[in-house]
Amino acid sequence: MSPPAIVKSSTAKGEETRAQILAAAVEQASAWGFESLTIGTLAEKAGMSKSGLFAHFGSRLELQIAAVDEAARQFQELVFLPAMKAPRGLKRLDAIFENWIGWPRKANLPGGCPLDAANKEYAHRGGPMRDAVLERHRMLSRELGKAVQMAIDSGELAADTDPGDIAFGMFAIVLACFHTESFIGTEPAQSRARKAFDTLIRNHAAARG
Amino acid sequence: MSPPAIVKSSTAKGEETRAQILAAAVEQASAWGFESLTIGTLAEKAGMSKSGLFAHFGSRLELQIAAVDEAARQFQELVFLPAMKAPRGLKRLDAIFENWIGWPRKANLPGGCPLDAANKEYAHRGGPMRDAVLERHRMLSRELGKAVQMAIDSGELAADTDPGDIAFGMFAIVLACFHTESFIGTEPAQSRARKAFDTLIRNHAAARG
DNA sequence: GACAGGAACGAACGGTCGTACTATTCTGCG
DNA sequence: CGCAGAATAGTACGACCGTTCGTTCCTGTC
Numbered sequence: 308m309s310p311p312a313i314v315k316s317s318t319a320k321g322e323e324t325r326a327q328i329l330a331a332a333v334e335q336a337s338a339w340g341f342e343s344l345t346i347g348t349l350a351e352k353a354g355m356s357k358s359g360l361f362a363h364f365g366s367r368l369e370l371q372i373a374a375v376d377e378a379a380r381q382f383q384e385l386v387f388l389p390a391m392k393a394p395r396g397l398k399r400l401d402a403i404f405e406n407w408i409g410w411p412r413k414a415n416l417p418g419g420c421p422l423d424a425a426n427k428e429y430a431h432r433g434g435p436m437r438d439a440v441l442e443r444h445r446m447l448s449r450e451l452g453k454a455v456q457m458a459i460d461s462g463e464l465a466a467d468t469d470p471g472d473i474a475f476g477m478f479a480i481v482l483a484c485f486h487t488e489s490f491i492g493t494e495p496a497q498s499r500a501r502k503a504f505d506t507l508i509r510n511h512a513a514a515r516g
Numbered sequence: 517m518s519p520p521a522i523v524k525s526s527t528a529k530g531e532e533t534r535a536q537i538l539a540a541a542v543e544q545a546s547a548w549g550f551e552s553l554t555i556g557t558l559a560e561k562a563g564m565s566k567s568g569l570f571a572h573f574g575s576r577l578e579l580q581i582a583a584v585d586e587a588a589r590q591f592q593e594l595v596f597l598p599a600m601k602a603p604r605g606l607k608r609l610d611a612i613f614e615n616w617i618g619w620p621r622k623a624n625l626p627g628g629c630p631l632d633a634a635n636k637e638y639a640h641r642g643g644p645m646r647d648a649v650l651e652r653h654r655m656l657s658r659e660l661g662k663a664v665q666m667a668i669d670s671g672e673l674a675a676d677t678d679p680g681d682i683a684f685g686m687f688a689i690v691l692a693c694f695h696t697e698s699f700i701g702t703e704p705a706q707s708r709a710r711k712a713f714d715t716l717i718r719n720h721a722a723a724r725g
Numbered sequence: 726g727a728c729a730g731g732a733a734c735g736a737a738c739g740g741t742c743g744t745a746c747t748a749t750t751c752t753g754c755g
Numbered sequence: 756c757g758c759a760g761a762a763t764a765g766t767a768c769g770a771c772c773g774t775t776c777g778t779t780c781c782t783g784t785c
Contacts, residue, residue: 320782321732338640342551346773358775359733367773418640427636430698431547431627441699448699475708479692483684486691489639490650490657499684506719529752529762555743566743568763576743 325363328353332374333381337411338418341371341425341436372439378421379443385410387450396461397508400454404477404504408484408497419485422447448474468511476507534572537562541583542590546620547627550580550634550645581648587630588652594619596659605670606717609663613686613713617693617706628694631656657683677720685716 331352332344346367350360364370390402406413411420418424426444429437455470464473484500540561541553555576559569573579599611615622620629627633635653638646664679673682693709 319731324732340549340551340637342549345771347771356734357773358735361774362732424636426695426698427633428549430695444699471708472711475692475696476712478695479688479712482691482695483688486635486639486687487684489635490653499680502681503685503688510715510719533762554741556741565764567745567765570744571761571763 321363324353324355328360328363328370329373329377332370333378333414333421334416334418336374336378336418337416337421337424340428341374341421342428344371344374346370368435371436375422375425375436375439375443378425379447381414382410382420382422382447385413387447390454395457397458397463400458400508403451403454404481407477407481408500411485412493419488423482423485451477462513464508464511465513473507473511477504480504480507533562533564537569537572538582538586541579542587542623542630543625543627545583545587545627546625546630546633549637550583550630551637553580553583555579577644580645584631584634584645584648584652587634588656590623591619591629591631591656594622596656599663604666606667606672609667609682609717612660612663613690616686616690617709620694621702628697632691632694660686671722673717673720674722682716682720686713689713689716 328349332349335349335352336344344367346357346361349370350357353360364373386403386406390399390406393399393402411417422440422444425436425440429440451474452470455464455473458464458473459466459468459470480500480503483503484496487499488496490496537558541558544558544561545553553576555566555570558579559566562569573582595612595615599608599615602608602611620626631649631653634645634649638649660683661679664673664682667673667682668675668677668679689709689712692712693705696708697705699705
């Protein structure tokens, strides 16, 4: 009696190693792409056997999809979530941008943004991976759109601003930041990105009273 | 005697098939990445045996590098070269931008810009491929910088314009255009990109008489 | 102590990879 | 024609791929 009730030991021992595997998977995918996620190399990285790792996912595809999910979760956790502490409007948009351009470093992903990598890899082909990537991307895109709309509603951005233009502009600047980091270094790339973002916002700012 | 001098038959029959192989390679790389360039699949695509194709390059790495070169050559041919017919300054910058966002389609590369793909794949790793990609990228970057500088020298862009800002902005917009094409379609993506480019230029335009 | 179930293991499979050899066919020049 | 050399094909190899299978270890319950 005395029913164990909850238990289930929040870390079921298997869940724990699964989480470790996925962390390693995202790290590798950020640098080498999701197509590089092979059972063998990942097993070696996680310090376990191929079959042992394999049992956690059932197939390579499931592993890749799980890695995409994990990457999106980390993005949400490191970019959007902390920005919620900032007040709605431009302040929050600023926070999102700043977290965005810095999140690969914060997540210890020296290979760059894994979602960006996934998009590049699968956007132009069919299959379940493309579906998974697009779904996650649309979700995050919607969240960004809401944040922009708030800045319009608050009167900080001009009322006739097209929210899509701002989202497109932010997306563009962040992409260019990630891409130029490898050429000119993190610091100069982020500096240029911030300057471009400032210009973008100033361009659409509501006229001051 | 009578030294054969030149000869070498401009198309040495081998050169011709080599060119066909590289065309197929660039096409495949644009959609599946340069890491997907395997001897076997490429041989099948070119309608010849693995060993026959292999003999043209000597190693897979050489093949990949040759594909990067070919992609850069096509870029030069379809983006910069036609823009040279436009007069120096904003007109030429406009032409470059327009050719840029449309060149994958023009080159029959439904998978997107292969140089973008190569950059994403190799920017964060070492090795000869990274070197090759970065070199080509820097070359094209320098060419873009010169075109921007001409627009400043001609007085169409403000004298205090930072050429790097314009180049960064154009790069950003084109990247976002390529990335959003897969979500919202080619037409809307290019439309947004053109709008953003107009804003960028207008922002740095020299004050009118 | 017996037992059940999850977690990880090692070995093996069919297949594809890049690459090295040899053999065959094609092509142009005397 | 004949023949040299380039171009392509054939074959074989070791390594790695994803996956399957049977086994072992660990943990918690009767």
